[in-house]
Amino acid sequence: MEAADFYTGIVADAYGHLKSSSFDADLYRDFVVTHGQSGLEIGCGDGAPLLDLRAEGVDVEGVDSSSDMLERCHANALRRGIEVRLHQQRVEDLALDRRYPSIYFAGPTFTLLPDDETARRALLRIQQHLTNDGMALIPLWVPAPTPTGEMSVSRCHDDGLGVEVRFTPVSETSDPVGRTRVTSCRYERITSTGTEVAEREWIIHWQTPSSFRRLCREAGLAVVDLVDDDTGTAAIDGSTSFTATVSTEIQRAAV
């Protein structure tokens, strides 16, 4: 299975119930309002925070590689009475018929791109979809190994109607030189008629500030800001959570 297809089937069903972190809409709304509408949220999944921005009247569209996640996003939008424009594409192959003044990932979805070549292609596609004065916001994360105490421990959700979903990390390898952590996981859906199981490899390919700057340079993007989320100062190699703001080289040249 390719990394871009991870969030399909049972995983898409379980995601909304079992996700470990959610991202506040404020940062992304402020980014789009400041840098210009329409915005584009990459990896919008089942609609967080995209639908919160749409509910506030912000003009933003969503893109995701998983039709299963987008189906849930459509259903969530319908339930909330929100209109939203969604595209099923991989960011590394992004080919939309317009450009955007603001493009963002909500949370460190960029680290789901499984290697530097895919990450470089994604940055190039982002560069091609930004207006000349556009900006993109890319949160990044360097994962620690999953604590041994959490290995083989299931996170569960019971819907009260006879369906339980479970996520269990089973084993993990981490390659600091290749900047890649691979966690073998088991997802289960348990009903009165049986248990459906999916074994998946969750790949996190992380960037350091310097590897990210190099990829941006190769993709024709200028790094405007690279801020450590914990200290609020410039990210350094060693920062584990940081956020990049990037623009096209065209804009940099005009300044």
Ligand SMILES: C[S@@+](CC[C@H](N)C(=O)[O-])C[C@H]1O[C@@H](n2cnc3c(N)ncnc32)[C@H](O)[C@@H]1O
């Ligand atoms: C961790 S989920 C985040 C979903 C949502 N933003 C949230 O916070 O709940 C990551 C999303 O990125 C999508 N994704 C993964 N790889 C992708 C790729 N190469 N191109 C576009 N979307 C991708 C997945 O299908 C999934 O919906």
